[in-house]
Amino acid sequence: xxxxxxxxxxxxxxxxxxxxxxxxxxxxxxxxxxxxxxxxxxxxxxxxxxxxxxxxxxxxxxxxxxxxxxxxxxxxxxxxxxxxxxxxxxxxxxxxxxxxxxxxxxxxxxxxxxxxxxxxxxxxxxxxxxxxxxxxxxxxxxxxxxxxxxxxxxxxxxxxxxxxxxxxxxxxxxxxxxxxxxxxxxxxxxxxxxxxxxxxxxxxxxxxxxxxxxxxxxxxxxxxxxxxxxxxxxxxxxxxxxxxxxxxxxxxxxxxxxxxxxxxxxxxxxxxxxxxxxxxxxxxxxxxxxxxxxxxxxxxxxxxxxxxxxxxxxxxxxxxxxxxxxxxxxxxxxxxxxxxxxxxxxxxxxxxxxxxxxxxxxxxxxxxxxxxxxxxxxxxxxxxxxxxxxxxxxxxxxxxxxxxxxxxxxxxxxxxxxxxxxxxxx
Ligand SMILES: *[C@@H]1O[C@H](CO)[C@@H](O)[C@H](O)[C@H]1NC(C)=O
Ligand SMILES: *[C@@H]1O[C@H](CO)[C@@H](O)[C@H](O)[C@H]1NC(C)=O
Numbered sequence: 001x002x003x004x005x006x007x008x009x010x011x012x013x014x015x016x017x018x019x020x021x022x023x024x025x026x027x028x029x030x031x032x033x034x035x036x037x038x039x040x041x042x043x044x045x046x047x048x049x050x051x052x053x054x055x056x057x058x059x060x061x062x063x064x065x066x067x068x069x070x071x072x073x074x075x076x077x078x079x080x081x082x083x084x085x086x087x088x089x090x091x092x093x094x095x096x097x098x099x100x101x102x103x104x105x106x107x108x109x110x111x112x113x114x115x116x117x118x119x120x121x122x123x124x125x126x127x128x129x130x131x132x133x134x135x136x137x138x139x140x141x142x143x144x145x146x147x148x149x150x151x152x153x154x155x156x157x158x159x160x161x162x163x164x165x166x167x168x169x170x171x172x173x174x175x176x177x178x179x180x181x182x183x184x185x186x187x188x189x190x191x192x193x194x195x196x197x198x199x200x201x202x203x204x205x206x207x208x209x210x211x212x213x214x215x216x217x218x219x220x221x222x223x224x225x226x227x228x229x230x231x232x233x234x235x236x237x238x239x240x241x242x243x244x245x246x247x248x249x250x251x252x253x254x255x256x257x258x259x260x261x262x263x264x265x266x267x268x269x270x271x272x273x274x275x276x277x278x279x280x281x282x283x284x285x286x287x288x289x290x291x292x293x294x295x296x297x298x299x300x301x302x303x304x305x306x307x308x309x310x311x312x313x314x315x316x317x318x319x320x321x322x323x324x325x326x327x328x329x330x331x332x333x334x335x336x337x338x339x340x341x342x343x344x345x346x347x348x349x350x351x352x353x354x355x356x357x358x359x360x361x362x363x364x365x366x367x368x369x370x371x372x373x374x375x376x377x378x379x380x381x382x383x384x385x386x387x388x389x390x391x392x393x394x395x396x397x398x399x400x401x402x403x404x405x406x407x408x409x410x411x412x413x414x415x416x417x418x419x420x421x422x423x424x425x426x
Contacts, residue, residue: 089348089357091408092323097362097376097420102145102395105415106138109398111160114331114386115171117194119143121388122171125159126398127413130296133159133180137192140397140417142390154199156188161264163214163223164331169194170246174214174223175205182231182287182296185210191246202241202248209235210284211264211330213277217310219244222275224259225266227284232299234262234282260316261306265327265384267342271335271367275310276319278365279303279345281327303327303348307365323372324348326359327383332396334389339424340365341375341389343396344382346410355409358383358402362394364425373425379418381408394422 105123112126112134121140127133135157139149158176165172171192178186185208191200205223212226212235224238236258242249259277266280283301287294305322326345333342345359360381364373378385381402388395397417400410 089324089350089408091381092361092374094361094374095376099379099418099420102417102419103147104417105140105397106147106150107134108413108415109134109386110400110413111177111328111384112331112386112398113162113164113173114388114397115164115166116334116388116390117166117168117171119390120194121386121395121397122194123386123397124164124173125153125157125162125176126384127160127180129180129413131180131293135159140388140395142388142393142395151197154188154190156186157190157199158186158188161185161211161226163209163212163226165214165216165221165268166194167216167243167245170243172202172214172216172221172243174202174221175209175212175226177210177231179294181291181294182285183294184208184287185229185231191243193246200246202243203251203253206239206253207237209237209264211266213259213266213268213280213330215268215270215275216243217270217275218273220254222256222268223253224256224268225262225264225277225280227262227264230286232283232286234264236260236262257310257314257316260308260318261304263304265330265346267329267333267340269333269335269340271338271340273311276340277308278333278340278342279305279307279322279326279329281325281346301327301349303346319370320372322363322365323361323374324359326363330384332385332387332399334387334394336389336394336422336424338367340367341387341394341422341424343387343394344378344385344399346383350409353409357381357408358400358410360402360408366425375422375424376420380405382414383410389422392421393419395419 109126113124115122119142123138135153158178160177162176163174173190187204187208189202209226212223214223220240221243222240228235238256239253240256241253263280263282267278269276281301281303285296286299288297303325305325307319309317325347329345342363358381360378362375364375382399385396385399400413402408403411
């Protein structure tokens with residue numbers, strides 16, 4: 001109760017600040033809204049945006065400020081030197097959307113995987129907690145909006161950080177982390193026939209990876225980037241394997257042109273015969289040396305928003321970057337008309353608190369114009385969401401959500417399912 005009224009009050013406060021913010025945002029907002037008719041028509045005030053943070057920069061006292069004189073700035077004349085930090089971690093202004101809460105998944109999951117085939121969303125694996133992982137598949141039916149059907153994964157299959165793609169019937173499942181915490185990866189690779197629910201082995205990857213970019217392109221299963229076996233070091237390697245109807249046509253993976261930037265947790269999508277790799281990060285949590293449970297310990301990470309593309313020339317091209325760096329989006333996208341839509345993720349850590357910062361925006365990449373825009377906001381910031389699109393509705397489930405409207409750092413692992421009627425920017 002108290003919480004609800006607090007929220008109402010803070011919403012009112014946000015209203016004021018957001019409008020003040022909008023007046024001051026200027027350039028960024030102009031740029032972002034340039035192609036958005038929804039701004040005028042369809043947007044109202046955010047229920048969680050941290051509004052004034054949408055300034056491009058954050059000014060903080062310099063690290064070299066006089067520590068024995070912390071109030072230095074207050075002293076006449078002698079300002080503490082300031083440094084200007086990129087505020088790419090901040091929430092971006094985006095239209096409010098109406099969200100409908102649907103039936104929650106049977107289990108909460110973090111770092112799971114998902115594949116949509118027609119009206120069904122197959123949701124795989126994931127952490128339940130940092131100390132336990134799932135080894136089964138749940139299915140959501142977009143026609144009756146219910147979860148139904150659960151079946152086991154092979155025992156040797158990775159539980160998180162999987163690469164996954166479908167041809168419309170067969171789901172190819174590549175490598176990933178085996179077990180909870182920050183355990184090692186497996187090179188094991190499988191294919192699922194969704195009609196018979198039968199699993200088969202595929203040739204293992206040459207070496208295991210964590211969360212490599214994975215897709216099907218021109219009859220070949222492509223796997224690239226990800227983290228190396230220590231979970232942290234970005235890999236540039238790119239392999240492919242000819243496949244057809246759930247069967248490998250070759251015994252070994254072929255080496256392909258390396259990706260210019262490595263690392264895990266990127267969206268990898270083929271549209272109109274072009275292969276796109278979007279966002280991601282370099283570095284990730286690693287097992288603490290000597291820890292018997294492979295306890296996760298934080299390491300330096302760099303999140304980025306770059307977009308790479310392969311076409312006929314088989315040379316990587318760089319396309320416009322996302323409006324902000326975004327990672328943990330490997331299953332957080334859908335293709336809608338001629339756009340790629342991406343929901344949530346993680347962005348650069350907060351420069352002062354150093355905490356991980358989750359993303360609450362939905363981004364649109366229009367493949368006709370090669371321009372990014374903001375479609376709207378999720379009901380909260382969340383990473384590793386599993387996204388589907390059916391008959392005009394954008395759905396997302398699972399992931400790890402923020403601490404609350406005022407704190408974008410990660411907290412609860414969820415199984416919730418939400419949907420919104422998606423209106424794309426032109
Ligand atoms: C730091 O502040 C103290 C107290 O005001 C002053 O005595 C000292 O000279 C300052 N040091 C520097 C490097 O500015
Ligand atoms: C999905 O739901 C529809 C409507 O209830 C039903 O006809 C269909 O059989 C379901 N599909 C699966 C695979 O369960």
